[in-house]
Amino acid sequence: xxxxxxxxxxxxxxxxxxxxxxxxxxxxxxxxxxxxxxxxxxxxxxxxxxxxxxxxxxxxxxxxxxxxxxxxxxxxxxxxxxxxxxxxxxxxxxxxxxxxxxxxxxxxxxxxxxxxxxxxxxxxxxxxxxxxxxxxxxxxxxxxxxxxxxxxxxxxxxxxxxxxxxxxxxxxxxxxxxxx
Numbered sequence: 001x002x003x004x005x006x007x008x009x010x011x012x013x014x015x016x017x018x019x020x021x022x023x024x025x026x027x028x029x030x031x032x033x034x035x036x037x038x039x040x041x042x043x044x045x046x047x048x049x050x051x052x053x054x055x056x057x058x059x060x061x062x063x064x065x066x067x068x069x070x071x072x073x074x075x076x077x078x079x080x081x082x083x084x085x086x087x088x089x090x091x092x093x094x095x096x097x098x099x100x101x102x103x104x105x106x107x108x109x110x111x112x113x114x115x116x117x118x119x120x121x122x123x124x125x126x127x128x129x130x131x132x133x134x135x136x137x138x139x140x141x142x143x144x145x146x147x148x149x150x151x152x153x154x155x156x157x158x159x160x161x162x163x164x165x166x167x168x169x170x171x172x173x174x175x176x177x178x179x180x
Contacts, residue, residue: 015043030077043086051140083107
């Protein structure tokens, strides 16, 4: 089946407006962390749908994409009925993988509530193994990457979790002979 490459992509892709469901609010009075991923997942489906990896892709092509790794940074609380949009930046891709970065932003005020970095894998659903993208999907990803290449590299990209300042401080104290 011959597919055409899209003419352009917005940079970054911006999702439809979504609203925080009151059922997603936890005992702390803010949206539970699991539901940030619901919003990210919905936006990822919208954005990747533009390159041909939408809901119908699995039925027509017997392939899909799976998220293999994520890193989430929660920046600001969301509460019941907040309206948000999610931005998606295609950072890179190769023949079997997509590296993307997303931010949930308050729809009216624009502040970032959370960011998510993901590595997704293209999967042949018959074998359940990672497989190369078809040529038309790879071409669409190339167009999207070219549009997104003009964007600044997100500061949160490639973050590592840890407490380096504390461990470095402890090592310095032990070396100097003081244990305060």
